Amino acid sequence: MIDWSTEWYRTLLWLAGAYLLCAIGAFVLGVVLCRRTRFGRQFWRLAGPYFTPRRGDRSSVRPLLTVLLLLFFTVFGVRLSVLASNNGNALYTALQEKDPPTFWRAIAAYAVLALIAVAQAVVVYYVSYLQTIRWRQWTNRQVVTDWLSGTAYHRGRFIAEPVDNPEQRIQADVSSFTSDTQTLVLGLIGAMLTLVSFTAILWRLSGPVDVGGITVPKALVIIAYAFILVATWFAIRIGRPLIRLNFLAERLNASYRYSLTRVRDNSEAIALYGGEGVEEGGLQTRFSAVIANQWALVWRNLKFQGYNVLISQVVGIIAVLVQAPRYFAGQITFGDLTQSDTAFGNVAGSLSFFRNAYDDFASYRATLDRLTGLLDANAQARALPVPLRSGRSNGLEVEGLDVFRPGGEPLVSRLDLSLVPGEWLLVRGRSGSGKTTLLRGLAGLWPYVRGVVSRPQGQVVFCAQQPYLPLGTLRSAITYPAPEDAFPDHAVRRVLADVQLGHLAEHLDETKDWMTTLSPGERQRLAFGRVLLLQPDLVFFDESTSALDEGMEHALYALVRERLPRTSVVSVGHRSSLGASHRRELVLLGQGAWTSGSLVRDSAS
Template identity: 50%
Template structure:
């Protein structure tokens, strides 16, 4: 064999195969994106990443990976020709040809190893960059327009969105590239090795009939029948893999809640109930896992049997031609290898069906996540404007998710320095009104006018303390400045009677588990003093303090921020001394607005 010609043929083959592959991929992508639901799902999740308008590099690197895949197929072809020559030299006892072919093998093997390492690095780098972009993109969608919160109000909302961002994206990126390149490799291998098998195939007499080029027809019929049975056996894996992701996420979420509410559970001695809940969710995981195991036994057992039979099938078919000396030992071995390559290429979908099933479940979960984000963006909200210095509510009507009116046609206006106390019986909708005024409640209509260009802070009954240092918790929702004013921060901690914490300002810890609820509420008031907003909502933000401490904190707010607009929800009558007006909510949507002495 002239290996110089083989090298030239390989270069020409790679160029032709690459050009044909790129044209075919472009056409298939366009057709899949337009006419198939899967294609539309894929493009919806990640097309922007590949768009050359955004950046040409992803498509460029993907083209390089396709070229490396084609190179691997060509190497397999060269190895079959090498195998033919090597076995023929053994059959002919040609030592010179044998050792010459060993030298050729050393070159081919070295090139193959280098290609594998380069391909591994490029594919891993590509996946990392793709995953980073997709994660950042979906996180931005999740946080934009407060979809993470508004989605709670959707019927049948997405389960475990955190898992879809963290785990499903990783699986999507990895499986997309693996299946895509595997499909290209199989298609090119099928065409290339079919030509080799065609040249090595002979006539087979079967039941008195002669079948020309029998190996070609037999391998296609063999794999087609096997694929039909494999698809039938593997179809239930799609649903089972989807359930596996969901049930595992539900179990993990229950474990996270156990840690988050550990103190409450410990006080109630609720370990037995929590144990039963965890065992129940875990049992669902195990039941589904056993279902996957039994289904996979059938599927993989069938595939293993088919693959083992394929090892001897081509040798049995070609053996009569070998013993009649129509072909050499090298031809027999090359035909066997070509048969295996064609069989593997045709069997790609069959052997990868379980991975396709998992991939489909992942794509469904990611598109379901995007459906939730889009639906959250479509939820109606009150009209919000930022103008002037006053805060105003115009014709605001707040409803429950079931349609019951909680507050009807509310109108009020608050000037700088004004303070409104919202009161009413439990369950009347006081907190819901604050959510609607803050633009968080979708079952409301009307107009809300905020002071122009001013920051608003919302202080709930249980404050949110982010992970990190005590300083970062105090600065939240703003980032820590590069050069913080320690004297100002320490002064604020002294004013809110948390001066003993000044030495721990830069200590990282889970402060929500260290500070009492009363201390957390005072820290939230410290945020108000630090940020000096124009408008503050306090939803029972001092309920964990005694009346004396509450009086001191409200006095501090009124003294340090005389122009701030306060809107407080509270039950204690002592709060009236710090507010200029009172809004009493009543059942049926009624309300009474009056001035306080």
């Protein structure tokens, strides 16, 4: 029977000692794993800055304090389990001995322990999710910032091994990383502490067992450790392929999802071609790969989970089998027998932590690989060459610029070019000569370049043939990349009217997918309106009027020249009518050759 008059004091001492040992042990183990193992280094790369306090920033201590609080609750939970086990022994022994006073005291103690356990579970649930949500917010911000910095999100397609589905890695893997880390780490600490605590109980309850004439002391403890350690070794061997299969599952599902998204985004073109059969064939091929990998997971998990269930069933009866002869001989009480079963189950469960969690750990390793792989790809993308860009007070200057295809074939060689503010240049050439690629090189988006590009210090705008419109309101689409409240309402409405989109003024604050709502011609006019609002120092127009008639094209270019007389313009296009709006031209002749000269402006312009 527990002496509750002194148990509270012993519990406090136990909590203090166990907490200190767990904190030190977790720190030492964490340092070793982060330095000696690949997954440990991956973890620290992703999480280290979050848990490292920064001088002068009090809020940076909060994550570490929250972890220490969760660690305390883990230790406290183990102590509650020990107290409940000891109280259960007293309760069943009182039943055996028909001792009502002791029985009812044990029931009262059970009620108090149950209330404390419920309160602890509620608090732990809240604190755990508080930590996970904050950590996910921080990690998401770090990964997204890294992906967007240095235009890695775009330039990543040019590295030797581009990563697949970066959006899925950011959305799903960041969430899995934060939640799974907390579950695995606290689960490991809880398992180790439970192992030590209930091994002590099992040691006290165990007795000698004769096996073939040999007396095995403390047999229950030895059986528990030997059986579970051997079972765990086999489980790791069976479950090892799950790491690769889980990685492939994420990759193949993301690829299939992306293929479906492409069909949705290009539905009109597919319908016009009547390409449903081809699309269905491609989708079914990708889905077949998903199913094949899923079956591989099923068969591997069938072996792994079946093995785990078998081991769990055997564990559930071992303690009773070993202790039953001692109970029948009167060496232990019924309470000792039931506590032996409970303690054995806790010891076996703790030793089985890696066996039971191996599947989760396999998925966790795949998550680490995918996230750090994205960061590595971002770094490689930023390391790709770009034209050296130095700031100028005005105009555009290009010195000795070479532009290549990915295979090394020259598109433009030793280009020297200078534009003063307000000067307009038209880039011409046959299809495939590198006109758009040259513009990408000048904008810093094409990595196969060499040379020096000096651009204005102010804003530079690139207008593509298919203008990009962000998700959100129409107002945010026309002001992009500036905030939607950066311009007064009357200025936005005026620009819409200037580009002959006045009928959209009443829809400025409506949220739609404007990329699909507006026609190609309307999107191109909206892009010109964006230029008028932003008033950049330099504009690149890449086939930006291909969906417009020549009259509208001339009117929009004239509007830009009238409203933005100090803006330099570089245009790419095939139409002969574009010459009337530009003073100079650059003609790409192929194989790196080029020529430049003046254009005679049409009097009508």
